[in-house]
Amino acid sequence: MIPAKFDYIKAATVGEAINLLEEHGFDAKIVSGGHSLIPAMKLRLATPEMLIDIRGIEGMNTITEEGNEIVIGANCTHHELTVNALVNNHVNVLSQAAKCIGDIQVRNRGTLGGSLAHADPASDYPATVLACEATIVAQGKNGSRTITAIDFFQGLFTTALEEGEIITAVRFPKVANGTYQKFFQSASRFAVVGVAAVKDGDRVKVGVTGVAGVPYRATAVENAYDGSSACAAHAVEGVDDVMSDHFADEEYRSHLAKVYVKRALEAL
Amino acid sequence: METFIGKPIKRREDARFLKGAGRYTDDIKLPKMTHSAFVRSPYAHANVRSIDTTEANKADGVVAIYTGSDSCGTFGVPCGWQVDFKNGETMREPLHPLLAKDKIKHVGEAVAIVIAETLEQARDAAELVQVDYESLPAVTDPRKAMEPGAPLVHEEWPDNASFDWCIGNDRAEVEAALDSAHYVTEMEFRNQRLAPNAIEPRSYIADYDVNSGKWTLYTSTQNPHLIRLLLCAFVLGIPEHKVRVVSYDVGGGFGSKIYHYTEEALLTWASKEIGRPIKWTSDRTEAFLTDAHGRDHVVKSKMGFDKEGKIVAHLTDEFCAMGAYLSTFAPAVPTYLHGTLFQGVYTTPLIHLNVTAPFTHTVAVDAYRGAGRPEATYLLERMISKAAKEMDIDPADLRFKNFIPPFDGVNEPGYQTQVALQYDSGNYHGVLKRGLEMLGYEDFRKEQAVARASGKLLGVGISTYIEGCGIAPSAVVGSLGARAGLYEVGAVRVQPTGKVSVFTGSHSHGQGHETVFAQFVADKLGIPMDDVEIEHGDTDQVAFGMGTYGSRSLSVGGSAIIKSVEKILEKGAKIAAHKLEAAEEDLEYAEGKWTVKGTDKSVSFGDVSLTAYVPHDYPEGLEPGLDFSSFYDPTNFTYPFGTHIAVVEVDSDTGKVTLKRFVACDDVGNVMNPMIVDGQIQGGVVQGVGQALLEEVIYDESGQMLSGSYMDYAMPRADDIPMIETDRTVTPCPHNPLGVKGAGEAGAIGATPAVVNAVVDALAHLGVTDIQMPLTPQRVWKAMQN
């Protein structure tokens, strides 16, 4: 549990962080909460030579209301998302998901941006980001762009972020009501299955994490939704990469996905 | 006068633990100390073609690198218990080298040690050591290890057996009784492999002093003297009087720190080579890969009953994994610590257990909290509950029908079992009756029926266990293959001012000896607890010791101290008689003073102590001083017992089990400190629940461990456990001076079958009769689907 040698630098602005990333190339990594990166470094699964700390960057840890959206700085911690009034009032599904993450230490350090950039297939936020149709704001040397949730998650630990891009914020459209339901893996307490559901008029939008290599929108469920939870039977329809491990094989995980979609729909 | 025995006195040692002021091995920093890292095999079975340390040797800060080609470890680490084959063939005991040279036998086996100025440098350089492996097929399942054609762990023998063994009645007789039994229940299952997971990882510092020619080994061990003996006499051949082994505070062991490990010996050897101290502390992954594991029995069992539900015979065959090498006590665990408990608390007239103990390409299996007795209890208590269900008898009633009647071991003799042991004293009816009362068993059954009608899956599970602690006497265990005695040493040194230092060969690594031992010494001497200090964990201070495991500290270690206290009082009486000008037989000792019976003439313990060291006015011919050491070798094991009852609810959608209530009524003999006993029971119960519901070491077919971190190995957490309701009955042990039996392992022994019985009970109406441990939601859900 001793990382390889590395240097550390604290960036004051997004621009500086981007320049540093460019300067150090592959040897450098952004660190925010450090709660995915540092464990990997301690196991020497990651051996960056330079860590660029973005936690001190002004403006990256604010939560504001902009019209119909709640804009959340990438550096906001999981804990902030559980207590913030704007989040609780307008994106309650996000604060529910944040509450399910790790323990108090993890929630005090880990960040929204870090979790999304890391894209662990068992992490909690992706379901919420998908169900809310949030957009990820990324900044690189060519400026800022937004990426839709559906485009963002591309594979196991893989996202649409380009080399040298930093997530600065996530824009969540306000939702009237949402819920996050999670089946905890008994050792790590990450999600075996995590389901976010939000109400959108008569319709629902459902995001599922933990089940497949890439978190997904359960569109088959959404299409079949008739106000009842019967459509939960479609939870893994069209998903061809259901994950399997000693806690949940494909059959059981698929079953859990249906149970948790049902629970989410019933909790709405 | 304040007395202390039986009171819930807060633990003295906790003040330093809670303030972070404990003295753990990794806290120690010696001048000129170096650090080390091991290069470990990623393969379970492989030929080592070559090891290239050239680059690593050039790395910053490297002091030395050693591999199996260096002169370390010629003798290897020995096993401390010999169990020969049934046909008389000697136990197969492979050389366990300090560093593997040509052949790798489990993942995590060390091939090189890198010693450097800092830990970071040692780790960095270790990554530069190039090892060329040729990977070979492996076998990790003990039953498969015995199949023809299985990959051999040690090529010098024709198959993977280390030994086989049996105990009990004649097999043919048992089989015949089963054939003619009214009802026979059967089970096949695996008592899964567990990782002990002490919170403090193993940690060692070896310090060879060039000037004195002496070694000091700081080690996180449960028995410093045994480590010194093995190190000196067997592994390194160095003089015992020049070696000091120190083990101050140790953060839990659960068995895993009893054993002598290769790293301990290698550091001791290498420290002399480089003439500097060397530290090594395991990290969590290394702990999963290299600490001795527990359990791993593959079991096939039959139990026969007559029409009334009385057990008539019990036959079991087991494959019990040894791992790649024989750990210190490994052969004793599935044999003398296991088969000897097959009587349980029942009058079963015919019992036979047959054990085959294969090598596997895994880390060693050895004693882990309960060691053999949890496996015996699990089997018996699952079989009884399963039979009860099948025979449509209430599981509590079936137990009552079969219990050995109460006996106190004084007026009624001890109970002679079919499997060698004689129980000391017991009242099994008592603990089950009380357990059922605590739960409100009859009411629960009604509640369960109502719940079931509304689709809720509630279940209750009972287990009534017995276990054997403080295994002894030495001559008997010696005849059973132990290569050590199983006595204990306790010395009491009264200082001139009447303050008392106690030196014990027992070792505290969470048990609270510093408190409990002081409680009874203070009481027996009639002095304040603050006047008594308990010293342990340093071979230079304590004459000898066999350490702490098998719940032996109080019954064996405590008894040794009592013997010395008695010698102190005996000698003190002579001095007191002289001072009081009275005959010794006219004196009585109470409340810290000797009084001439029927008078107010007395002399205090303090005065007598001072006189012993300033012997001016002193009995003729009596030696000065007040300092005694004693060895205590018990006449028998002690046999705690109890009833544990679990109530669970199963989520019908997911199979997830929630433990709703846990009731434990234990009988550990006399109780010195009820708070500490409760703590021991509760901690044990949590570990037992961990086995039932969560924990499992998984090796895949190639010998890779799939559960080598807390991301994959599920430990019980506070929110998995309800308030544990505890109570006790008291049946004193008749053969030791404090009348104590032992409480360290009871929880882990009783809890596991109670929980599994409860889950099976909750699902019984769905036709579920058994589920493989751990009862993960997935396994429970799948059982419900069939």
Ligand SMILES: Cc1cc2nc3c(=O)[nH]c(=O)nc-3n(C[C@H](O)[C@H](O)[C@H](O)COP(=O)(O)OP(=O)(O)OC[C@H]3O[C@@H](n4cnc5c(N)ncnc54)[C@H](O)[C@@H]3O)c2cc1C
């Ligand atoms: C004990 C424990 C339990 C946990 N349990 C859960 C759980 O139940 N559910 C769950 O979802 N997660 C869990 N986590 C993970 C946790 O949520 C992490 O905090 C999160 O995954 C990463 O966020 P971070 O800020 O710590 O990122 P870091 O570890 O600092 O970085 C992670 C990765 O993202 C990159 N990165 C960080 N910030 C940005 C950014 N703004 N833009 C671009 N790239 C960036 C880094 O370069 C790195 O590659 C757990 C972690 C621990 C240690």
